[in-house]
Amino acid sequence: MHYLKYFNATKAYQKAYQCAYSTAMVNSSRLLGNTKIKTEIDRLKSEQANGILLDAQFVLQKYIDIAFADITDFATFGKKEVQAMGAFGPIEDDEGNPVMIETNYVDFKESSEIDGTIVTEVKKGKEGVSIKLADKMKALEKLWDYFDMMPENIQDQLKVEKLKAETELVKARAEAMKGKKKDTSLLEALISAKKGGQS
Template identity: 55%
Template sequence: MAAEIRGLKGEQRKEIFLDAIDVLDKYIRIAFADITEYVSFGQREQQVIGMYEPLVDKETKRPIMETVNFVDLHDSSHIDGAIETEVKLGKNDIGIKLADKIKALDFLAKHSIYLAIENNDSRS
């Protein structure tokens, strides 16, 4: 019975074991994450909407356009959700927060000597 329990515990450890490379990879992805992988933003033209319908110039019959600012969130199935720490949708705004890049860069800088040693060892 004890051997069976030890075996199950060993299997469990294998399943949750994180290799140092996995941790470094996560910090690298955080440090070099690009906000444009998560949102698109800018300005675009859109038709002005009146009280009941879109507005049209009476003389030219062309739509009246205006430049508006926009922020579009990318679909969550296409992004690395582990790097986002917060997404919020308010009444008048959208917020997205990524994991702290400075902390990730500090971690990588502190451990860069280990990265260099590991790279040299893997090349040998």
Template identity: 30%
Template sequence: MTKQEQEREQAKKDYLAGMKYKDIAAKYEIPINTLKSWKNRYGWQRGAPTKKSMHTKSKKDAHKITKVAVEKITDNDELTEKQKRFCLFYLQRFNATWAYQQAYECSYEVAVTNGPRLLRNARIKEQLKELKQQQSQELYVDANDILQGYLKQATADVTDVVEFETVKRLKWQKNYSKDGKYGPKSNPYDYVPVIDPDTGEQDFYYEQVVKLRDSKKIDTSNIKSIRIDKGEAVVEMYDKQKAMKELIERLPALDELSKHKERKLKAEADIAETKAAILNDNGNDTEAKVAKYLDKLDEVLQGDDDNGS
């Protein structure tokens, strides 16, 4: 093992033990970026299961590994312990390379080859199939739940997450004097109003103020990400257009629905017009008027049938 490999292994142990990046970097006199690169490249994961344990600690966004799933795979005598661990890790992210790294504690270069290969193992495939079915039964999610999720994304608005307003601010400037209340003793100053020469009053400007709403009072499921960029909060919502597209593809054909409504309105208008004309016709008796009305109704209904209604 080279010196760098030894150093990397020691750094890994310190990282898994909970040491901070800056402390590890100072200890081994290496750049923090190098340390982070090792962490990502070799899949260092705090809280990962030890060799003797079959339990896995899921991340917030990982798929839930239930007690039933762990019991099922533990009872499988056809798989080795590492193969069992591979299955459990795979169910968390469905990433064969990452799962192989965690189960076999190897480098990324080894895992990127052996992970997908192990996934093709017949016994592994059978065990994963059974566990996936178990997960599906415990999720209790149907197509309607997915549609509801898309509906929430399509109708969400950024004002659900942030509030913004235009605020009027008065302008001030520094007035340096020995009696000033602000600044260093060597050069004190006061703030005095900036006067607009046209109005003779204190000048002003408008400031755009954006505030994040309290996460405890909003639905955060529609937020894709929140990050701080140059001291400002940047909120990214899920794509409304994409959600609308998904909904439209799952709803009845809008063109056919519109045509049906148009035909229905036209038929109702024709019937109302005929009814009014018949009632205003003083030259026919009641029986003749009813006959004309029924004939027109049959004509309208026959037209609907011809249009496929």
């Protein structure tokens, strides 16, 4: 099974037996010469070929998931009131009531609640925690190639998403020219996609 995944006998042997590279290099070539093993690999290749159509449908569905992904599926954000904090703790007025201020917030959903296969990066840095989704523009471009093969409702959704993505890209370019920073992972993905970057 590892051989079918990598098509590299040495790597497949290492994955299967957790051994040194030199050992895998010697033993893997010996195993490939075994008639029973070669027959089994050929049988599995044949089964895999018959399942290519199913695999293609799976890949297409994944592109649909990426193209139609909504950031609110992964995080909630907005404004809320919190008690102001000073050098010595929470701030209160002269009557002992908490002094409230409005602040922005971002709350990430639990990993068990989201589709982690379309999240390419989660990181914690100086500016806080950020999440990056798979390349929406690339997925839209791929789906556009299969446009005529899709049901009408998906075609309609694709048109809307493509228009939204193009609009966001124009806005992002305008903001970049003004020197303003947009704090959304979607816009970062759109810009990097246009530059030819991989998400």
